[in-house]
């Protein structure tokens with residue numbers, strides 16, 4: 001197994017925020033035998049890295065990194081569906097394009113989401129009314145302690161909104177090597193989401209994908225041009241009573257009732273209404289068009305993104321009494337840490353945002 005063990009393996013190009021970080025040990029396992037050669041991780045600080053598009057290195061020193069390199073795509077055609085098995089290191093968007101080229105439909109609404117296939121189940125990626133879980137059949141998962149591979153059914157993965165068992169009970173106990181999808185041949189375009197509802201009902205999967213790509217490209221900054229990690233915060237979910245109060249005060253508040261009776265709010269709207277869309281502080285800021293996306297204009301320090309995120313969290317909590325929780329994973333030299341446990345080394349304070357968020361002046365509104 002290729003392993004780098006110098007004191008300075010750069011991870012700058014391995015995280016979409018383009019933060020300067022390095023690790024002293026990195027492993028690239030690509031087979032069961034290589035997984036079994038990994039050192040005992042029970043006493044080691046480590047992080048499993050895919051393509052780093054949902055990862056923020058908070059410090060310049062990262063822990064030991066394991067970056068699975070399982071590749072390959074295998075298709076089995078059956079009477080009424082396709083079974084597609086994909087290595088964890090394959091690129092998600094490339095998989096979407098490949099499937100459509102093979103006449104296998106279903107993933108078109110999830111086009112252009114950055115990252116690896118192996119990370120997709122972890123937070124159950126979703127966009128435009130479709131989520132990873134909709135087509136997942138099973139996950140192959142390597143357990144560190146028993147040094148064996150397990151097949152986990154979709155039910156066993158307990159997928160939920162930006163959540164799965166890999167963020168809960170099985171967190172850091174193993175890694176995903178392979179994903180198996182089930183795509184029914186009976187396909188119907190999912191055009192329920194705003195932006196896709198203008199398409200003709202008989203649109204092909206490729207037309208849907210083209211529209212998704214056009215919509216995403218118009219709204220979201222390309223991390224290669226303006227480093228970012230997509231939605232920084234999850235959309236908060238509140239109970240009925242809290243929502244009623246919010247709606248009374250803000251009748252136009254966007255909201256999405258959930259199956260369990262709770263209400264999902266749009267984090268981007270809350271940040272926008274807090275006056276922070278386009279806000280910039282030094283070399284980091286809130287994107288001009290999409291308030292949910294924090295962008296890096298050239299900072300090398302993850303801590304600056306943390307200060308900005310904490311500032312946004314305080315402003316939104318003050319205005320709406322709603323707590324924003326990051327979706328992005330925060331990595332220190334000790335491994336992953338919760339956002340609340342991270343200290344704000346350089347708090348942004350005493351700033352009033354004026355107009356489009358670009359002009360700022362000192363004040364005491366915080």
Ligand SMILES: Cc1cc2nc3c(=O)[nH]c(=O)nc-3n(C[C@H](O)[C@H](O)[C@H](O)COP(=O)(O)OP(=O)(O)OC[C@H]3O[C@@H](n4cnc5c(N)ncnc54)[C@H](O)[C@@H]3O)c2cc1C
Nearest residue numbers: 050051052053054055114115116118119125126176229230
């Ligand atoms: C511009 C942009 C747009 C985005 N849009 C969306 C969107 O629409 N919907 C959405 O859901 N997400 C979106 N994201 C977030 C991101 O694309 C997804 O979270 C993606 O799945 C991350 O993949 P990655 O390989 O880069 O993961 P990483 O950032 O490397 O890792 C993310 C998490 O997965 C874990 N992980 C990675 N690989 C494995 C493995 N093989 N086994 C076990 N754990 C693993 C890591 O430990 C970490 O906890 C967006 C990001 C960007 C930059």
